[in-house]
Amino acid sequence: MARPLVRAATRADIDPMVRVLAAAFAHDDPVDEYVFPDETVRHRRAPRMLRAMIKHRFLPAGGAEVALLDDRVVGVLLWYPHGYRPGGLREMLAGPEFLAAMGTAVRRGSDVDAAMDRAAPTEPHLFHVYLGADPAVQRSGIGRALYASFTDKADRQGAALCGICKDANVDYYRALGNERVGAVRLGTAGPELNIMVRRPQPLELRNAHD
Structure with a gap:
């Protein structure tokens, strides 16, 4: 398989980004299952939630990259930069869109933000x-290509990487240079997820290994 091209996402990528993530997280995702416990509701609302978040959170914050094969989006990485907090004026103005996407799951969505x-x-x-x-x-290496771009960005900023994941993904993130440093629970009775952190690596050390 050809090497994917990784680049910053644009608004024109929103539809394929939603398609990729909705398919990738359609099953066995504890976060989406917590936010939308009913499967029928989840399959209907989760893509709408993704669209609103990409449009009003990740793209404006500069926290979105895509991987392409033959000009087709096949992978997506979304993140928050240091100091970013969900909410603010942009999300207040987009409130109706978030409410339409989330329905009665707004509180559980807030629980996820609080856990992060x-x-x-x-x-x-x-x-x-x-x-x-x-x-x-x-x-086929799509996720690794995206994460390699991510680690390069973080190391150039001297920043750590952090995320939460289910037990089944701990070894995957360890292989990408992360260590498990603890756990966090969604809400008061939701699932417990692992906290994974990758410390920044000095560029001169990375260059010596290249």
Whole structure:
């Protein structure tokens, strides 16, 4: 398979980004299952939630990259830069769109935001929220290509990387240079997720290994 092209996402990428992530996280995702416990509701509302978040959070914050094969989006990485907090004027203005997407799940969505805030280190960091590939090309290096671009960005900023994941993904993120540093629970009775952190690597050390 050809090497994917990784670049910053644009508004023109929103539709294929939603398609890729909705397919990648359609099954066995504890976060979406917590936010939308009913499967029928989840399959209907989760893509709308993704669209609103990409449009009003990740793109404006500069926290979105895509991987392409033959000019087709096949992978997506979404993250928050250091100091970013969900909310603010932009989201207030987009309130009706978020409400239409979330329905009665707004509180559970806020629980996820709060858990990520608790999991985030105090040091400068980038917080990855979604890393997914089209199921048709999973296990072909798409996620690793996106994450390599991410680690390069973080190391150039001297920033750590942080994220939360289910037990089944701990080894995957360890292989990408992360360590498990704890756990965080969604809400008061939701699932417990692992906190994964990758410390920044000095560029001169990285260059010596290249």
